[in-house]
Amino acid sequence: MRELVSRDFSIKQIAELVSGEIIGNAEKSVSKVAILDDATENQISFLAHTKYKKVALHSKAGAILTKEKIETDSTQILVKDPYLALVKVMGLFFKESFVPRIAPSAQINPTSRIDENVIIGENVVIGARCKIAANTVIFPNATICPNTIIGENCRIHSGTVIGSDGFGFVASEESITKIPQVGRVKIGNFVEIGANCTVNCGTLGDTVISDFVKLDSQVHVGHNVKIGKGTLIAAQTGISGSVEIGNFVQIGGQVGIDGHLKIGNYSKVGGKSGVTKNVSEGEIVFGYPAKEIHFAKKMEAILRKLVKNEFKHD
Incomplete structure (x- = not known):
């Protein structure tokens, strides 16, 4: 239902779309969206969760949408919500094909x-x-x-x-x-x-x-x-x-x-x-x-402690 748009967009254009701050080369262009592991120099990716920070540091993405600055050679676009920004960016590269x-x-x-x-x-x-x-x-x-x-x-x-x-x-x-x-x-x-x-x-x-x-x-x-x-x-x-x-x-x-x-x-x-x-x-x-x-987590912690103590006495 969605078709890939064959067109390049500059980092500057994307930053304007998502109201983001650019760190790096604003004139660089990207032509696709990809995950951090797969992204290449002409693709843009995103970092929405800190557990993927190490992946982002080694990513070859041309640009990364991120909430906070990271130590990487990739151009970064700082945004309030990387997921929401990603949705907007995907709208550039994938157009809905709706034929009744x-x-x-x-x-x-x-x-x-x-x-x-x-x-x-x-x-x-x-x-x-x-x-x-x-x-x-x-x-x-x-x-x-x-x-x-x-x-x-x-x-x-x-x-x-x-x-x-x-x-x-x-x-x-x-x-x-x-x-x-x-x-x-x-x-x-x-x-x-x-x-x-x-x-x-x-x-x-x-x-x-x-x-x-x-x-x-x-x-x-x-x-x-x-x-x-x-x-x-x-x-x-x-x-x-x-x-x-x-x-x-x-x-x-x-x-x-x-x-x-x-x-x-x-x-x-x-x-x-x-x-x-x-x-x-x-x-x-x-x-x-x-x-x-919070009560559920306390109960779980207490049960773990009781079980652990029970094994100690065996």
Whole structure:
């Protein structure tokens, strides 16, 4: 979807784009973006984390985006946020190729509405009464189940299923009875859902994914879940039914969230955590069961000490 632009840009031009300070040759030109290990004299790279500082010192990159000055022969562009600067620079060298099309192999129910400037890839299935808004991309082999609403400028990656039945059953001593899943999925604008995700429809009401939410690959969203604006969720996280996640929440990989909980605005959940109770606004939790991060670290330190002492006595 992105094409390489064959053009050179001077360090001066790039520094102006990212509001950076130049240390070195401002007239030097670069033609590509590369990682520190691979970058050559005509390429620009970035240093966003101090653990890669040694790599940066030995890099052959023609220029490096960095927050702080380092001892290197490469020209440097000092910026407040190297990652954000990198995104802007990549926009110079890679241009989005957006040609609206519906693949001949896509199956779209005639009762669904597809707006203008939409890309629907090969073998996509769109069920009845769906609405797909403008400038959205649905990648090959995705399935959009009936009654799903997807907003503008969304990206739904391959293998994802949106609107499948939620896990609703009534278990008795003699049988297991399925609860009909008759709700919808409503997805806002500028949402990106990674590959092989599953988003269940509501049992009666809606499962809601708000504007600017970003889901990594292999994320499961249960029935009637509400995810607030700008929330980021990493891979292999499972969210049980009726969970309410606030705005601008960050959830690490392989997190499990118990049903009917509330995760407050601006909170963070560390990777591999098991969330079994509500998380307050701005709180950072970690572990299983998930606890406030400082308390969790103290507990871990105490347990390590106890185990170490136990081995000493053996």
